[in-house]
Amino acid sequence: MSARWHDVVVMTRRNLLHIRREPAQLSDVTVQPVLFTILFIFVFGAGIVIAGGSYKDFALAGLLTLNLTTSAIGTAVGLSTDLSTGVIDRFRSLPMWRTAVLVGRSVSDLLAATLCVTIVGLTGLAIGWRPDASIISVVAGFGVALLFSYAVSWGCACLGLVSQGPESAQGVGLIVLFPLAFVSNAMVPTQRMPSVLRFIANWNPVSAVAAACRDLFGNPNPSSTIRAWPMQHPVVAAVGWSLIILSVCAPLAALLYRRRITE
Amino acid sequence: MPTDSTIQAEGLTKRYGDTTALAGIELDVEAGSILGMLGPNGAGKTTAVRILTTLARPDGGRAQVAGFDIVTEAAQVRSRIGVAAQDATLDEALTGRQNLVMIGELSGLRRADARVRASELLDRFDLTDAADRISKTYSGGMRRRLDLAASVVSRPEVLFLDEPTTGLDPASRLRMWDVIRQLVSDGTTLLLTTQYLDEADTLADRIVVIDHGLVIAEGTSLELKASTGGARLSVTLSAPNAAAVAALAPLADGAVHVSDDGRRLHAAVRHGSGLGTEAVRALDRAGILVDDVAVLQPSLDDVFFELTGRPSTPSGTPETQAVPA
Numbered sequence: 001m002s003a004r005w006h007d008v009v010v011m012t013r014r015n016l017l018h019i020r021r022e023p024a025q026l027s028d029v030t031v032q033p034v035l036f037t038i039l040f041i042f043v044f045g046a047g048i049v050i051a052g053g054s055y056k057d058f059a060l061a062g063l064l065t066l067n068l069t070t071s072a073i074g075t076a077v078g079l080s081t082d083l084s085t086g087v088i089d090r091f092r093s094l095p096m097w098r099t100a101v102l103v104g105r106s107v108s109d110l111l112a113a114t115l116c117v118t119i120v121g122l123t124g125l126a127i128g129w130r131p132d133a134s135i136i137s138v139v140a141g142f143g144v145a146l147l148f149s150y151a152v153s154w155g156c157a158c159l160g161l162v163s164q165g166p167e168s169a170q171g172v173g174l175i176v177l178f179p180l181a182f183v184s185n186a187m188v189p190t191q192r193m194p195s196v197l198r199f200i201a202n203w204n205p206v207s208a209v210a211a212a213c214r215d216l217f218g219n220p221n222p223s224s225t226i227r228a229w230p231m232q233h234p235v236v237a238a239v240g241w242s243l244i245i246l247s248v249c250a251p252l253a254a255l256l257y258r259r260r261i262t263e
Numbered sequence: 264m265p266t267d268s269t270i271q272a273e274g275l276t277k278r279y280g281d282t283t284a285l286a287g288i289e290l291d292v293e294a295g296s297i298l299g300m301l302g303p304n305g306a307g308k309t310t311a312v313r314i315l316t317t318l319a320r321p322d323g324g325r326a327q328v329a330g331f332d333i334v335t336e337a338a339q340v341r342s343r344i345g346v347a348a349q350d351a352t353l354d355e356a357l358t359g360r361q362n363l364v365m366i367g368e369l370s371g372l373r374r375a376d377a378r379v380r381a382s383e384l385l386d387r388f389d390l391t392d393a394a395d396r397i398s399k400t401y402s403g404g405m406r407r408r409l410d411l412a413a414s415v416v417s418r419p420e421v422l423f424l425d426e427p428t429t430g431l432d433p434a435s436r437l438r439m440w441d442v443i444r445q446l447v448s449d450g451t452t453l454l455l456t457t458q459y460l461d462e463a464d465t466l467a468d469r470i471v472v473i474d475h476g477l478v479i480a481e482g483t484s485l486e487l488k489a490s491t492g493g494a495r496l497s498v499t500l501s502a503p504n505a506a507a508v509a510a511l512a513p514l515a516d517g518a519v520h521v522s523d524d525g526r527r528l529h530a531a532v533r534h535g536s537g538l539g540t541e542a543v544r545a546l547d548r549a550g551i552l553v554d555d556v557a558v559l560q561p562s563l564d565d566v567f568f569e570l571t572g573r574p575s576t577p578s579g580t581p582e583t584q585a586v587p588a
Contacts, residue, residue, distance in 0.1 A: 010369055014361075014365055017356070017361060018357075021356050022356070086348070086352035086353070087352055087354045089352045090353070090366070090413065092317075093316050093317070093341060093346045094369045095341040095342035095370060095371065096369040263320065
């Protein structure tokens with residue numbers, strides 16, 4: 001078992017070396033969070049009224065979820081890039097744990113997600129966001145968001161493994177993840193959305209995660225009055241969704257990888 | 264099968280869609296020896312190597328490498344082999360050193376040991392100066408040396424090199440041959456594929472000739488050349504001379520052919536050293552002046568033509584492109 005873990009560490013380190021070589025890769029977890037914060041809180045959010053609190057206190061959890069969801073595309077692109085070069089053949093001829101290629105990718109992406117969380121949090125604090133709960137609860141909130149991000153990155157791993165190449169992985173990823181992230185309560189309360197969108201938004205895992213974070217941060221949560229089950233029990237729903245996605249996508253990714261490399 | 268064979272294959276077949284890449288390959292490589300797998304592009308050499316190195320699964324047949332079955336005991340095979348494919352399989356975003364350390368660690372070395380091994384190999388393959396530059400910036404020859412270094416990080420028992428000198432300029436080819444000889448001087452078993460008879464000739468103990476996925480000839484270099492009837496003598500006279508044919512006839516293995524202008528003579532000759540000298544002496548005794556004499560060894564083309572009735576490539580010669588190392 002420790003040999004497998006060792007292989008994962010080596011693969012993670014390799015991915016981090018890639019980032020060190022080309023730090024601009026991280027723009028979706030460094031620059032985007034800051035940009036989105038400015039865009040949504042000061043540009044779009046200027047007119048949105050939140051019962052029981054300020055827009056920025058409401059929006060932070062949504063920005064967190066939004067950024068973490070869209071940055072998962074990096075997993076798809078990274079895996080797809082590896083598969084399009086000869087380096088996978090090199091790995092395959094070595095006595096290493098085959099799946100370490102996938103797990104190493106998910107670990108390095110989790111580290112990138114942690115960076116994202118930090119930047120969102122710091123940017124939020126800088127513009128006046130304030131949590132209103134115990135430290136443990138706030139940390140738990142970030143933890144729930146990270147768990148969801150980890151799960152989505154395994155889903156993106158599956159996408160990367162079936163894509164023709166890095167560009168199509170990115171393209172498809174954007175088409176899937178952006179609507180997923182935005183048709184939710186991440187940036188606006190859902191009550192005034194048209195009925196179909198409202199329904200989707202209320203049952204969207206992204207909404208559960210954003211609502212869960214709001215509860216754990218002690219921030220205003222307008223979704224709490226909505227009848228749908230995930231909106232009534234957001235923390236359970238958020239963790240539940242993450243575990244379901246993980247338990248489906250991780251083994252699926254392993255299977256897809258095996259299929260993809262078998263000749 | 265004999266138990267001291269490090270590579271054994273029986274009836275290996277492989278199809279890719281409608282194409283049959285391998286139609287039943289048999290191999291038997293003794294431990295510590297070098298096998299040259301000789302054949303033109305498309306013969307199935309790369310497919311055979313991919314199967315033996317567990318990168319591809321055969322559709323039929325069996326093979327063992329280092330005593331382990333390539334299909335059912337693939338993991339054990341991988342821990343005993345090194346591979347350098349035709350295209351370098353490096354991580355281009357890492358430096359040469361980082362590549363070698365990573366491969367060392369993934370081969371089971373501890374980080375410190377992997378670092379030492381990497382330095383040692385970088386030195387041996389003359390890459391120390393470039394070691395800390397990204398491998399994407401390396402020249403073609405450097406990339407190939409790094410790939411070769413990568414293939415021996417784990418000190419494998421069996422090494423597979425797929426066309427190690429294709430695309431290199433002549434000087435780099437010779438250097439690469441030296442490197443390869445050193446690599447296996449410690450008893451490593453080597454299977455190398457090549458398009459060039461001279462490469463197989465120089466490096467290999469035994470040669471198998473592959474065409475259309477089948478082994479069509481097998482033996483030592485001498486045996487194969489003898490089967491094609493040997494070398495060709497080519498002489499260019501200063502001026503046409505009817506007595507030249509008679510002078511060369513004793514050396515020839517068959518008829519002596521004369522070109523239309525009477526100055527150039529060709530004949531098949533048996534193998535032997537000093538043929539050039541004998542030819543010149545014979546003509547000199549007859550008082551004939553010689554401008555040029557050459558003893559042409561059989562090429563892959565000749566072996567192929569002999570074995571298959573057609574040249575190895577449509578143009579008749581193996582493709583070469585010079586790439587500075």
